[in-house]
Amino acid sequence: MGQKPTLQSLASSLGVSRQTISNVLNNPQIVQASTRDRVLAEIRASGYRPSAAARSLRSRRSQVIGLRIRPAVDGINGSVMDAFLHALVECAQRRDHRLLLITASGDEPETTEQGALHTAGAIDGCVLTDTHLDDTRPAALAAAGVPFVAFGRPWQDRPAAHSWIDIDGAAGTRTATEHLLGLGHRRIAFLGWPAGSGVGDDRRAGWRQAMAQSGVTAEDLAAGALDQRTADGVVEGTQAMDWARRAGATAAVCASDSLAVGASTLLRRTTDAETARTAVVGFDDTPVAAALGLSSVRQPVAAAASRVVDLLIDRLTTPETDARPVPVQDLLEPELIPRQFDRRLDPTSP
Amino acid sequence: MGQKPTLQSLASSLGVSRQTISNVLNNPQIVQASTRDRVLAEIRASGYRPSAAARSLRSRRSQVIGLRIRPAVDGINGSVMDAFLHALVECAQRRDHRLLLITASGDEPETTEQGALHTAGAIDGCVLTDTHLDDTRPAALAAAGVPFVAFGRPWQDRPAAHSWIDIDGAAGTRTATEHLLGLGHRRIAFLGWPAGSGVGDDRRAGWRQAMAQSGVTAEDLAAGALDQRTADGVVEGTQAMDWARRAGATAAVCASDSLAVGASTLLRRTTDAETARTAVVGFDDTPVAAALGLSSVRQPVAAAASRVVDLLIDRLTTPETDARPVPVQDLLEPELIPRQFDRRLDPTSP
DNA sequence: CAAGTCGATTGGATCGATCAAATGCCGAGA
DNA sequence: TCTCGGCATTTGATCGATCCAATCGACTTG
Numbered sequence: 006m007g008q009k010p011t012l013q014s015l016a017s018s019l020g021v022s023r024q025t026i027s028n029v030l031n032n033p034q035i036v037q038a039s040t041r042d043r044v045l046a047e048i049r050a051s052g053y054r055p056s057a058a059a060r061s062l063r064s065r066r067s068q069v070i071g072l073r074i075r076p077a078v079d080g081i082n083g084s085v086m087d088a089f090l091h092a093l094v095e096c097a098q099r100r101d102h103r104l105l106l107i108t109a110s111g112d113e114p115e116t117t118e119q120g121a122l123h124t125a126g127a128i129d130g131c132v133l134t135d136t137h138l139d140d141t142r143p144a145a146l147a148a149a150g151v152p153f154v155a156f157g158r159p160w161q162d163r164p165a166a167h168s169w170i171d172i173d174g175a176a177g178t179r180t181a182t183e184h185l186l187g188l189g190h191r192r193i194a195f196l197g198w199p200a201g202s203g204v205g206d207d208r209r210a211g212w213r214q215a216m217a218q219s220g221v222t223a224e225d226l227a228a229g230a231l232d233q234r235t236a237d238g239v240v241e242g243t244q245a246m247d248w249a250r251r252a253g254a255t256a257a258v259c260a261s262d263s264l265a266v267g268a269s270t271l272l273r274r275t276t277d278a279e280t281a282r283t284a285v286v287g288f289d290d291t292p293v294a295a296a297l298g299l300s301s302v303r304q305p306v307a308a309a310a311s312r313v314v315d316l317l318i319d320r321l322t323t324p325e326t327d328a329r330p331v332p333v334q335d336l337l338e339p340e341l342i343p344r345q346f347d348r349r350l351d352p353t354s355p
Numbered sequence: 356m357g358q359k360p361t362l363q364s365l366a367s368s369l370g371v372s373r374q375t376i377s378n379v380l381n382n383p384q385i386v387q388a389s390t391r392d393r394v395l396a397e398i399r400a401s402g403y404r405p406s407a408a409a410r411s412l413r414s415r416r417s418q419v420i421g422l423r424i425r426p427a428v429d430g431i432n433g434s435v436m437d438a439f440l441h442a443l444v445e446c447a448q449r450r451d452h453r454l455l456l457i458t459a460s461g462d463e464p465e466t467t468e469q470g471a472l473h474t475a476g477a478i479d480g481c482v483l484t485d486t487h488l489d490d491t492r493p494a495a496l497a498a499a500g501v502p503f504v505a506f507g508r509p510w511q512d513r514p515a516a517h518s519w520i521d522i523d524g525a526a527g528t529r530t531a532t533e534h535l536l537g538l539g540h541r542r543i544a545f546l547g548w549p550a551g552s553g554v555g556d557d558r559r560a561g562w563r564q565a566m567a568q569s570g571v572t573a574e575d576l577a578a579g580a581l582d583q584r585t586a587d588g589v590v591e592g593t594q595a596m597d598w599a600r601r602a603g604a605t606a607a608v609c610a611s612d613s614l615a616v617g618a619s620t621l622l623r624r625t626t627d628a629e630t631a632r633t634a635v636v637g638f639d640d641t642p643v644a645a646a647l648g649l650s651s652v653r654q655p656v657a658a659a660a661s662r663v664v665d666l667l668i669d670r671l672t673t674p675e676t677d678a679r680p681v682p683v684q685d686l687l688e689p690e691l692i693p694r695q696f697d698r699r700l701d702p703t704s705p
Numbered sequence: 706c707a708a709g710t711c712g713a714t715t716g717g718a719t720c721g722a723t724c725a726a727a728t729g730c731c732g733a734g735a
Numbered sequence: 736t737c738t739c740g741g742c743a744t745t746t747g748a749t750c751g752a753t754c755c756a757a758t759c760g761a762c763t764t765g
Contacts, residue, residue: 009474011720011721011722012721012722012723013721013722021744021745022744022745022746023721023722023723023745023746024723024724024744024745024746025743025744025745027722027723028743028744031723035742035743035744036743036744037742037743037744040743040744052474054471054474054475055475055721055722056412056475056476056720056721056722057411057417057472057475057476057477057722058408058409058411058412058417058476058720058721058722059408059412059720059721059722059723059750060721060722060723061407061408061411061722061750062406062408062409062412062720062721062722062723062749062750062751062752063721063722063723063724063749063750064722064723064724064750065750067407067408069455074440074441074444075441076437076438076441077434077437077438077441077642083433083434083437084427084433087426087427087433087437088426088427090424090456091424091425091426091427091458094424094456094457094458095458098457098458103455103456103457103472103477104455104456105419105453105454105455105456106440106444106453106454106455106456107444107448107453108441108444108445108448121404122407122453124359124402124404125404125405125406125407126406126407126408126751127407127453238646239643239646239647240646263646266643267646270623270647273620273623273624274623274624292427293589293616293643296588296589296590296613296617297589297620361750361751361752362751362752362753363751363752371714371715372714372715372716373715373716373751373752373753374714374715374716374753374754375713375714375715377752377753378713378714381753385712385713385714386713386714387712387713387714390713390714405751405752406750406751406752407752408750408751408752409720409750409751409752409753410751410752410753411720411752412719412720412721412722412750412751412752412753413719413720413751413752413753413754414720414752414753414754415720415753476721
């Protein structure tokens with residue numbers, strides 16, 4: 006075998022036409038079974054692979070999806086994006102698509118780059134992550150005609166015109182809070198991020214809802230929300246837990262595992278027996294939380310990735326002549342993973 | 356603007372030939388400055404992007420590099436691969452290349468997939484990570500004619516025929532050990548992984564070399580190496596640190612930050628004043644280590660990625676007619692980041 | 706002044722697939 | 736017997752760029 010086999014070379018060595026082989030690969034049902042088998046055998050034997058470039062040039066589809074990756078600012082929460090990325094690649098691969106990575110220094114460079122790749126035909130569409138308030142990317146991509154699906158809801162008030170999948174963070178913290186209430190806790194703090202981030206506010210809202218429904222006193226609730234002025238992190242978690250204890254909290258729901266790890270550090274270090282019994286629930290179910298025995302809310306990341314890919318590829322394969330497709334927008338329920346740190350409130354304490 | 360502009364449409368609207376525009380983009384120096392400027396202006400105005408597919412079809416180059424990603428088994432150490440991945444994308448982008456991700460269930464499926472993508476012309480070459488003993492991938496890729504560069508040395512005895520870049524782990528643990536020796540410690544333990552993994556053995560060797568050179572007694576050395584039978588992890592670190600303390604160690608060098616985090620957990624939890632003064636140095640300088648104030652050995656990940664990309668792209672752009680290129684193989688020096696946990700040995704202790 | 710040199714530009718062929726339309730083939734129905 | 740419809744297969748055109756060789760004009764040179 007000297008040269009790489011092509012449709013043409015295969016065809017002449019088999020005594021059929023190029024198109025027949027092409028049909029075997031793309032429309033197997035219209036080819037007679039006997040010739041189909043003969044062609045398939047020869048394809049396998051010769052190790053023939055259709056040229057991605059030629060196919061893409063003619064069919065105007067690259068079978069590639071673009072995604073911007075960001076440096077993980079926090080190694081702990083990075084693991085969620087990591088799992089998402091992996092699931093994305095896997096689902097895409099199952100549907101004969103591949104993932105192309107890009108970096109960008111901001112939202113506007115990101116859409117510019119995605120748009121450039123799209124007009125160059127290098128990608129068919131892209132996946133958006135880390136959506137936030139006043140996110141200009143959906144509008145920019147729509148204007149550029151780049152098909153996309155977002156992982157993360159648009160945090161704007163007005164409904165969006167694009168498809169997105171997100172995790173119901175409020176449901177997660179609600180479940181976590183209800184779980185702690187069920188263990189007898191009443192003064193349950195929420196350790197979160199500064200107001201203004203959609204994700205953080207959502208998670209805080211879940212805690213507040215569960216607390217309100219349980220009929221805790223206004224006083225108990227007031228003891229609760231502790232929002233860091235600084236970034237998410239382990240050190241911040243320790244500080245916040247300290248404040249929460251002083252305010253009388255016997256348990257804490259955290260907006261992230263980083264905060265929860267920090268909180269548990271304080272609880273491990275303390276000599277005060279009562280403080281040491283404080284319950285903590287984290288968010289994201291990272292390996293660190295698992296190792297430390299922290300309960301945590303697990304996001305169905307793989308399921309989210311799968312839905313995102315399906316939505317995007319469905320949109321890509323739908324002929325454009327059809328009416329504007331109705332956007333699909335869905336929230337997935339996270340799941341609480343209980344571990345040792347779910348401490349029951351000791352009834353002998355005040 | 357109705358249709359996407361092409362070379363042809365641009366050419367006729369400018370009154371020049373396709374080739375001239377092509378030259379402006381690919382060989383600007385051979386085009387007269389005045390026409391070049393005129394063409395460039397029109398390109399910008401029309402938003403023209405050359406079709407990646409057409410270019411790739413003709414030039415037989417896709418400007419894409421393949422990379423297999425694995426699910427992060429450990430969220431902590433995953434951050435190193437994460438940083439590497441990010442640096443890789445960034446460097447590749449700077450040289451007008453993009454990164455394509457694949458998943459695979461093993462080494463053999465990985466090379467099969469990379470080979471398939473390469474013969475399809477979807478990728479020009481690939482980057483190999485997580486090299487290990489008896490790694491069959493270099494040979495398989497070489498046989499398939501897929502250009503590649505490895506991040507991670509081949510752990511075989513015989514020299515390899517391919518280019519690779521790696522981090523000198525032994526130098527890292529050597530530096531860490533010498534640092535602790537300089538602080539007055541003599542009984543320094545090594546908390547590592549079971550023998551047999553190239554990376555782990557390398558890091559252990561660095562500790563052993565530094566200990567041997569410092570003239571510590573055989574007895575001190577014997578107290579040292581604690582290799583986990585199980586996987587790398589936080590819990591294992593705590594156990595190993597406990598054993599090391601009982602054996603009389605006053606400091607520990609760890610093969611990973613996971614182990615170091617585990618070790619520091621024990622030291623924070625203890626009531627024994629002497630144990631609480633034990634020094635710990637981790638490996639990888641992950642955000643968690645930084646947050647906990649652990650000293651750690653930082654790998655020059657970005658530099659490694661940059662060199663890997665450069666080597667690969669240089670190889671891809673070198674005409675094949677040349678003689679077989681000499682493989683470049685290099686070790687990069689890691690750097691110790693000292694933090695609070697570098698405790699000086701208290702001279703009053705035994 | 707004709708021949709030769711060199712730089713800038715051009716036209717035709719080509720990469721390897723898919724699309725759209727045409728062809729050949731076969732059996733059913735008038 | 737002839738026509739028609741449907742299926743399997745083939746043929747020619749096309750996607751949008753690059754490669755290669757040819758062309759053209761201006762400028763040097765013997």
